[in-house]
Amino acid sequence: MPVLELHAAAVTVDTTDGERVVLHPTTLRLTERRVAVIGANGSGKSTLARLFNGLVEPTSGRVVVDGLDVAREAGAVRRRVGFCFTDPAAQLVMPTCVEDVELSLRRHERNGAQRRARALEVLERYGLGQHADVSVHALSGGQKQLLALAGVLAAEPAVLVADEPTTLLDLANTRRVGDLLLGLDQQLLLVTHDLDLAARCDRVVVVEDARVRYDGPAEAGVADYVASVAERS
């Protein structure tokens, strides 16, 4: 498994009211296959996840993926770390399904015909084979998220970071996408509000007020988060 590391990584942003801390200095070493990050809205869990492929840069400290410093070798890290967003609409940039997957494969396959064949294979694998030539706008929310995942996984990253991938989905699609994510060979860093999904991971990190509040076994992590919400209300 790849190794994801934070070395006293912190993120602050300048606002009109002065500096706001989005993530206090955090040190973490993630080596498990499936790690869930849970916590309240605005707690900083999304920021924590985005550090690992350089979408957010730490204002201090270091982020290291498999020995590669994210700040210095952003390109190499992004080839290794795939990222899936909550809203697939922002992620799908081509008109039809097969073309969107082909876009991910451009770097791997220069030949147009072979690239299309590989893209069709990928779509087939994620159950979207019959939608290859369908407009990405005509898909249902669940299909869009599956396609976004197919687009990211087509590039065969070693790690997948998913930022609330099931938040916009119905129950059936949540299960489908959840099962797909948890069944991946890749290392998975899953930011989620779905506690059932989090409980099925190997490790849970609970983020509260820009700090890691709990880090350990999944069941206990979910229990800790539920208790923390009860304390506050």
Added chain:
Amino acid sequence: MVAIHQPGDTLLHRLPVGPKLAGLGALSLTIVLVRSAPASLLFLAVALGLALLARVRLPLLLTAARGVLLIALVASLVQGLFYGAGKAVETFVDLLALTLAAVVVTATTPVNAMLDALVRWSGPLRHVGVPPERVALTVGLAVQALPGTVALALETRDAARARGLGRHPRAYLTPFVVRVVARAHETGDALAARGLGDD
């Protein structure tokens, strides 16, 4: 607006992008340069023939024709006022023929094939510091941004209506602009996350 490409296996589908675009360019130039009403009817017939050859679906042709209809009508009215009825007919039919020819090319060419061609053609630009892949990606994004932006506009208008803010432009223009910019940021993040534009 949304994904005009229509997969198929006709002669026009199999034709490489280069000759197809060159053909469109030549036809367009001829249509614009040859000034006679009977000739423009011939051009319209040619465009229609191409559409038939490519088996472009009728609704697609009608939608595209409807889109240009208003502009064609206004343009030909103005032309008619100054230069007479013959010129008006010519302008109207010419514009229609141009639109149909363009639709045929778009309908028979996948965006990725277009991008590949762009990458090839902008290859020489590499020597002056312009990465061809990025040129192609930019064009692809611009094409795709249109339907997304239309969807955002409709959503924002509905949101303004739902709150009873009615038709005041400020009620939907401000949030619309904010959302378009936010979407642009998200798309940028998504491209960066997919490693596109890194090399």
